[in-house]
Amino acid sequence: MHVTLPDGKRLDLPQGATALDAASAIGPRLAQDALAATANGDLVDLMTPLPDGAAITLITKKNPADAAPLFRHSLGHALSQAVGEFYVAKGYPAEAVKRGVGPAIENGFYQDFDLPEPIKEEDLPEIERIMRDIVSRGLNIERRDVGKAAALEQFGYDPYKVELISALPDDEPITFYAQGDYVDLCRGPHFPNTGKLPLSFKLMSTSGAYWRGNENNPILQRVYGVAFATQKELDAYLERLEEAKRRDHRKLGRELELFTIDPLVGKGLPLWLPNGTVLREELTRFMKEQQFARDYQGVITPNIGNLDLYKTSGHYQNYSDSNFSPITVDDEEYMLKPMNCPHHMRIYASKPRSYRDLPVRLAEFGTVYRYEQSGELNGLTRVRGFTQDDAHIFCRPDQLKAEFLSVLDLTVLVLRTFGMNDVRFRVGTRDPGNSKYVGEDSYWEMAEGQIIEAVEEVGLPYSVEPGDAAFYGPKLDFVVKDVLGREWQLGTIQVDPNLPERFDLTYTGEDGAPHRPIVIHRAPFGSIERFTGILIEHYGGDFPLWLAPRQIMIIPISDKFNAYAQELRAELHAAGLRAEVDETSNRMQAKVRTAELSKIPVMLIVGGQEQENRTVSVRERSPEGLKERKGVPFADLQTELLERYRTRA
Template sequence: MHVTLPDGKQLDLPHNATALDAARAIGPRLAQDALAATANGELVDLMSPLPDGAAITLVTKKNPADAAPVFRHSLGHVMSQAVGEFYKAKGYGPEAVKRGVGPSIENGWYQDFDLPEPLREEDLPEIERLMRGVIGRNLDFSRREVSKEEALAQFPHDPYKAELIRDLPDDEPITFYQQGDYVDLCRGPHFPNTGRLPTAFKLMSTSGAYWRGNEKNPILQRIYGVAFATQKELDEYLHRLEEAKRRDHRKLGKELELFTIDPLVGKGLPLWLPNGTVLREELMRFLREQQFQRGYQGVVTPNIGNLDLYKTSGHYQNYSDSNFSPITVDDEEYMLKPMNCPHHVRIYASKPRSYRDLPVRLAEFGTVYRYEQSGELNGLTRVRGFTQDDAHLFCRPDQLKKEFLDVLDLTVLVLRTFGMNDVRFRVGTRDPESGKYVGDEANWEAAERQIIEAVEEVGLPYVIEPGDAAFYGPKLDFVVRDVLGREWQLGTIQVDYNLPERFDISYTGEDGQDHRPVMIHRAPFGSLERFVGILIEHYGGDFPLWLAPRQIVIIPIADRHNAYAETLADEFKAVGLRAEVDDSTNRMNAKVRTAELSKIPVMLIVGDKEEELREVSVRERTPEGHKERKGVAFVDLMKELQERYRARA
């Protein structure tokens, strides 16, 4: 047999040679350094036979990204062995610990157990200690293929392993991996031995998990771990987790009085409190200004619609799992609105349109409703009722590219306004093998081509995701990485030849004949709820002045300064700035502390001197810390803050 190396060179090897054989054939140093390999793009370990003719790459510690899934999976086996040793020390036999699945996942791994007594969170450090002991023994991982009968004989005490083995296809090889006296059913791949595994790992938590995800099955105990190639990476990851807890929008939403979710109102139906409403309205005002400059017209549509509307559009059939059930009113059936676009199509169709009228750009902050499983609901980022910053553009085919580019420019502007500059651009296309897509193939090809041409024209890097299109058309998604390194899919732009066809809408062309318009669906925020949830965490609740629900607090040093403080607050309000006075009986330092906890960006302290000279002392929150200025003329400060508010800074 032979394999091909990255430089194109072919390497002749004995039949059934492994990646370790390939490394030895190249040189003893590589054989010593090799940790795993890729064969035709798939990770394999050094023990597995290579396919004849495979293109291979040897993985060493110089390839940490390739090595990570392998060492995380191996650490899962080490943890599983350590759990067995933990219960052995308690007097239980090896058959007492039964094991479900244990894959590697992003940043780590998990393993499911059926244990003789539950493992407590406080037991995890002891399991970690035992894991380090297993690593220190430098145990070799070995691989062997077995028959189904042999496999079942290995686990007579473990119903979970037995079930997995029985469900394996007869033509699929069954493999065991072993380190020391620990043996497990596993496809691999694994590191050569435990001594080469990184020690930068941590067991994070335990939870319950239904066997094979079926609620009718037993609940197993799942242990999660994380691991990285270096301690520095682990420390950075743990720091990001702490930051994520500190920035959690559910926690900050309560502390800053932005929103609440009341079980009496309903799960997944957020109530916007006054502070959150200010934040929401600032976002809407910002986008409305941009839309006005670009020729959009505002519309308003109802929160329910006739069922036939959504059957015609295809939303009822294609999103049946996420629609709320229809309701009967008199002799008609209605449904909570799942999408705004069918309503906007009917607005377009409400009067005859000429080619001179196009493009028609209809925009709405429209509330829609989707059924989400209770377990998937999460604060503002996963809800059942949400408001989309929706717009639908109806244009002639010759206008499509220009309109798409303008929407692209608007969406990039929106994201950059909020400091979201780390963006991936993802083109979702149709999967020809899937039956979920509607419409003419030629129209699909035209829409996909036009999106790609537009993105390439402005020089944006993009990836194509086959099968990620909406059922009616391809799309461009904006995937944003926040300050914690997490990715969120926010804005989207979709090109649609199909809804105009399904609703039979048209415009009169120069030739006097009817022609079909093309639709663009777009939502730069995606939804206000999700965007605000992400924005809270992105800023950590420290919103810039223009966006902060509470912009300015004036703190009188003594009661005799209250009247001066109220006068200043009234002047701020007269020019559109949000100002309030803390006239509580607390001492000044306590008032400052309260304002700090409320993350109010500007604190003004006034006393005798400030009142006499019509000045203020300024304490301001900035990304770099606190900035203090004394003896600032009030008129100058008001002008400065007005300019910052107008500039959205």
């Protein structure tokens, strides 16, 4: 057999050769430094036979991050071995520890256990110490192929391994990986030796997890860890976690009095408090202005609908797990609205349409309801009742690309307005082998082609994700990276040739015959709740002036300047700015500190000199810190703030 090296050189090797054999053939130093390899672009370990003719690249200790999935997987095995030793040291037999799965995941690894007694959070440092000891032992990690009977004999005490092994084909070898006395069922790949694993790892937490994700199965204990190639990367990751805790929208939502979730009202049903309502209304006003400029027409639809409406659209059948149960009213069945689009289809159908009328752009901030399991609910980002900035554009086929590009422009504008500039674009197409997709092949081919043609026309980098389409049509998703480097799927644009067919929507063409419109579904925010939750964390609660629920705090340095402060507040309020006066008996610096903790962007300090000259001293919060200006004429400042508010600077 042979393999091809990155420089194009061919390397002849014995049949069944591994990446380690290839490294040894090149030189002993390379064999010593090698950690893993890629074969035809896939990450492989040094112990697995290479395919004949493979193009390979060897990964060494000079670039260990390239093999991160491997060292994270191997550290998962070190965790599993350490937990076994931990319980043996407590006096339990080795067979008392039974193991589920333990894959590498983004940034780390986890392992599921069935244990004689639960691991406590205070046990994690000791287990981590044993892991470090295992790394220091320099144990070779060996790959073994065994038959099914031998595999079952090896793990006869462990029902989870027996279940996994029993499901494997009888005539194919089963792979074990061994390091010292520890052996586990695993397909790999792994590092060659525990001594080559990085020490920059940390055990983070434990949780419960159903075996194989099935709620009818036993609950196992899952232990999570994170791991990086260097300590610097680990420290940066842990700092990001701490920053994420500081920015947690649930925490800031309480502190800034934005929203609350009351168990008496119901799980997943947020109540918007006055400050949060201001924030929500600013977002809504911003979007309505953009829609008005693009000739959208506003509509309002009810929160429930006849069950036949959702059966016609297909939402009842295709989203049965996330719909609330129907209710019976006067011998008819109704359901809480899971989507706005079926209602908009009926609005379009409410009168005859001509080709001259199209495009028809219907927009609604419509509240919808979806069932989410209690364990998945999370503040504003995962709720059961939420409002979408929904719109449906009914257009002719010859108008489709222009309308799609207009929506694309709007969505990018929205993201840039909020400083969300790190975006990737994902085209969701259908998986032809999945029966959930409705409609004719020709419709799908046309719609998918139009989306790809549009994003290519404006030069957007994109990926294609087969199977990620909605059941009625393909889509373009906007995946945004926030200031903490986390990715969120926000806006979406969907091209739908199928719902017009299901609802028998038509327009009269230039030829006098009926024709079928195409619908574009779009929601740049996605849902107001989720977008707000992400926005709170993106800004860390430090909203720009136009978006801040509390914009201006006027701080008199003593009680005798309260009247002047109230006079300024009245003028700002009359101009449309949100201003307050701190008339508490606290000292000025304490008032400033209170305003800072409340994340109010602008503070106006007033005393005798300011009152005499009708000026203010200004302190503004900014990413660079507190900025101060003294003796600013109040009239000039009001004009400046109004301009910033108006332009959303």
